[in-house]
Amino acid sequence: MMNKFLYKNTRLSNFLLAIILLIPGISYAQYQENIPKPSGPVDLSETSNQVIFIALPLLILILYLIFRKRIKKIKKDKNEGMKVDK
Missing domain, CATH: 1.20.5 (Single alpha-helices involved in coiled-coils or other helix-helix interfaces)
Structure with a gap:
């Protein structure tokens, strides 16, 4: 009984760790170079x-x-x- 509990929690922990470690890579992949970025206020x-x-x-x-x-x-x-x- 306890073995199943630990096994499920280990799998969940590994999954969450993988997600957390992938977030910086995914966000860096979204960065696009040579794209003009607005720097001033919005012209209404x-x-x-x-x-x-x-x-x-x-x-x-x-x-x-x-x-x-x-x-x-x-x-x-x-x-x-x-x-x-x-």
Whole structure:
């Protein structure tokens, strides 16, 4: 019984160690040389930048809040339904 437990934990530990050791290599592989990188502030006079940096994050935030409220309402209704059934 204990042997299976140790074997499973050893396999899990080895797997996690391999993942942790691969992360620096993977992140270094993502580095691309000779690609221009923006160094200044975002120019909000362009419409595309306004959409990307202001409108889309606001839209995502609003949709998240609506979705979260809906999920809470569904859970509340489900819990009330379970109480009535008992």
